[in-house]
Amino acid sequence: MIQEVLQNCHDSLEGGHQGIARTFYRVKLDYYWVGLYADVARHVRSCPDCSSSKSRPKLRGYSPGNILAERPFQIVSMDFVIPLPKSRRGNTALFVHFAFTGFVMGKAMANTTALQVAQVFEECVYRRFGAPSLIRHDRDPRFMSDVF
Structure with missing residues (x-):
């Protein structure tokens, strides 16, 4: 029964x-x-x-893929913000976020080729803070090129 x-x-x-x-x-x-x-x-x-x-409930908490920064300027995230209002410096901005400190830098760009992005990265990040251990991005071809 x-x-x-x-x-x-x-x-x-x-x-x-x-x-x-x-x-x-x-x-x-x-x-x-x-x-x-x-x-x-x-x-x-x-x-x-x-x-x-039915799938099992997902475990909460940090994703195993997340890497936490242990020191300043160790992990850097980069992405473009487009389109912005047109100015003489262009209508695209490259933003760089530092994971440990939360510091954000922005740079207006008229030309967003891979070479130009690498030059902006060198000018704004590498020359000031040194080379980061890890650069996070959204797999944009400009970030994935051999220039980097």
């Missing part, structure tokens, strides 16, 4: 494969027995439809 109740409250169209908490709530509205929650949990975990179609 317990198996029938669990199938009706979880597996049926009315049950809708709702998971442990909702199935438990649905069962306890009309039924009770010792070990009810454990039986519901075991039934839902062993449900082939749920295990094949």
